[in-house]
Amino acid sequence: MTVKMLSKLRFKTLHSRLITACICSCLIATSLVLLILYFKNVDLSQSLITWVLALSLALSWLVSAALLKNLNKSIQALQVSLLNLQDGEFNATVSQTSNDEFGQISQQVNQVAAALRQQRQNIYHRELLLDKVNQNSPLAMLLFDQNQRLIYSNLAARQWLNKGHNQDGSLLSDLTLNWPQTISQAIEHGQDGLFTLEPITDGEKEKENAKANSPKNSQEAHKAESQTWHLSTGDFQLNGQQHKLYLFKQLTREFNRQEVSVWKKVIRVISHEINNSIAPISSMTHSGKILIEQKGDEKLSLVFNTIDKRIKHLSQFIAGYAEFARLPEPQRQVLDWPAFLNELQQQTQFTFQIQAEQQDLQQLKVDPSQFEQLLINLLKNAHESGSKPDAIKLDLQTQTSQSLALLTIEDAGKGMNEQELQNALIPFYSTKQQGTGLGLALCREIVEAHHGQISLQNKVEGGLQVRIGLPLE
Structure with a gap:
């Protein structure tokens, strides 16, 4: 009956169960002693038995409490430590006061906490690295949740679409109201592919110039030409919710490089074939001129002189194309810009202004000879635009x-129409009767060889503005 009663008891803690077990053991032992004495005919009074049992109960309680005191503290320490681990707090440890089983368990708990701390630290560093990569990636990244709400955008996306502002939390439908229609259509289409952003019109330029007189970043330097972008999309589960990832990559520069590379190959082939034909023609013309001079035939002499002049002009023409096709790798170095521009003023007329600290200019490295050629070409075009010399400015x-x-060069000439603005940087395109179409193309090649960007746009008050963006090292 006593066993049944004990089996029905519910002890909430290990400490209470151990104390009860100790007390029961002591009572059982005392009862056995009393039974042995009883069967040996030892005269035991009822009061003596009661006092013996009471004393046994009290002593067993005190001894059990003393022995289990440290055990109770160890159990509480383990409980607190496990609660900390459950709450994600991995810095708390269990003090080891003994070398028994609880000490070993405490050591194992501490090892688990240390492993979790190290794992969390590794995850934190990986997250920092991933965020650093995302923020410095040229890819524009946009992540939307299942409600089409923006939850992440990297620096490239914010600068491209939101003028550097963070608009996380905005709905896609609200964001696309301020985006170019081409981007909205590409997102709505929902598939990977290429799309083109057309240059803004003069009316849109006037509105932007009214807001700001100078470009805010290098992206604005490309608004005067078409841009080719590639959109990649991806769907995945995150925290049990469906998410949509959009990756935008600008391919304009890559396409331009491929285009220029093709032109260079064509130029090299054509130059080789023409030079192979010019060499024997020039030799035969020279021999013919000698024979005609001996005979004194003025008409034939005029014919051969004309052929010789055209051969020389064609040779110079091919040499110009060959220079474009063989542009060497720039040897970049720090320039003394005031001295460099003062020296350039000896060759052509213009005014300049430098708005930069000397320590910042130390980070701008260019090839002196290539940049001299670049600026001479641009300043020459400015003079030929019909602008007054004192209106040609470099900033x-x-x-x-x-x-x-x-670097900005502007004039007060007639400017360009939309078609000329779009094609001016393409090789062989020229609006001049005697133009080769290589001047601005060579300028773009030089700028892009310096990892920069060049654009042309009309000014509101009239004239043309050339903008060149160059990275600081």
Whole structure:
């Protein structure tokens, strides 16, 4: 009956169960002693038995409490430590006061906490690295949840679409109201592919110029030409919810490089074939001129002189194309920009202004000979645009927050129409009767060889503005 009663008892803690077990053991032992004495005919009074049992109960309680005191503390320490681990707090440890089983368990709990701390630290560093990669990636990243709400955008996306502002939490439908229609259509289409952003019109340029007189970043330097972008999309589960990832990559520069590379190959082939034909013609013309001079035939002499002049002109023409096709790798170095521009003023007329600290200009490295050729070509075009010489200005400024140098050349000439603006940087395109179509193409090649960007746009008050963005090292 006593066993049944004990089996029905419910003890909430291990400590209470152990104390009860000790007390029961002591009572059982005392009862056995009393039974042995009883069967040996030892005269035991009822009061003596009661006092013996009471004393046994009290002593067993005190001894059990004393022995289990440290055990209770160890159990509480383990309980607190496990609760900390459950709450994600991995810095708390269990103090080891003994070398028994509880000490071993405490050591194992501490080892688990240390492993979890190290794992969390590794995850934190990986997250920092991933965020650093995402923020410095040229890819524009947009992540939307299942409600089409923006939950992540990297720096490239914010600068491209939101002028650097963070709009996390906004709905896709609200964001696309301020985006170019081409981007909205590409997202709505929902498939990987290429799309083209057309240059803004003069009316849109006037509105932007009214807001800001200078470009905020290098992206604005490309608004005067078409841009080719590639959109990649991806769907995945995150925290049990469906998410949509959009990756935008600008391929304009890559396509331009491929285009220029093709033109260079064509130029090299054509130059080789023409030079192979010019060499014997020039030799035969020279021999013919000698024979005609001996005979004194003025008409034939005029014919051969004309052929000789055209051969020389064609040779110079091919040499110009060959220079474009064989542009060497730039040997970049720090320039003394005031001295460099003062020396350039000896060759052509213009005014310049430098809005940059000397320490910032130390980070701008260019090839002196190539940049001299670049600026001479641009200034020559400015003079030929019909602008007054004193209206031709060059401005150099730095934007250290974006690691960018901006070089602007502007005139007060007739400017360009939309078709000319779109095609001016393409090789062989020229609006001049005697033009080769290589001047601005060579300028773009030089700028892109310096990892920069060049664009042309009309000014509101008239004239043309050339913008060159160069990275600071």
